[in-house]
Amino acid sequence: MANTTIDTPRGLSWAVLTTPLAAIGRFLVLIAESSFRYRALERLRLVSDAQLAARGLTRDGEIRRIMGVSAIL
Template sequence: MSIAVTAQTLSTWSPLAVLKRSLSAIFTGLVNVAEANSRYHEVQNLQAMSDEQLAKKGLKRDDIVMHVFGHWM
C-alpha cells in the first residue's frame, strides 16, 4: 500500500501557510472583538450622521474617534 502526497497537501502544511492561517485567525478574532465593543457601534452611529447633525452635537467628523475613545488615547 502506498500513500500519495500531493503538492497541495505539502503546501497546506508549509511553515508560511501555517503562519498565514494563524495570523489571519488572530486578525479576524481582533476584528470580532472590536466590532462587539459598544464604542465601535457608537463610532458607526456617529459616522452615519450628517455634518449638520454632528455640528448640533458640537462634533466634526474628524473628531469622532477622539470623542468616543478619547480617554484611551
C-alpha cells in the same frame, strides 16, 4: 497533451504558518468591532456635520465624548 507538475519544497508550508496568524487577526478584528465605542463611532459616521450642528454638537466633541477624552493632551 502537455502535463505540468509543480514541485513544492519539503517541510512546513506557508499555509501552516499563516493560517493561525490570519485566524488570530480575524479574532482581534471581531473583538474590536464588538466594542461599544466602535459601534458608537460607526453611528456617528453616518450623521452629517449639518445634522450635528443642528443639535448643537461638533464631530470632534462627539468623538471626545465617545472615547472618554475630556482634556486636550
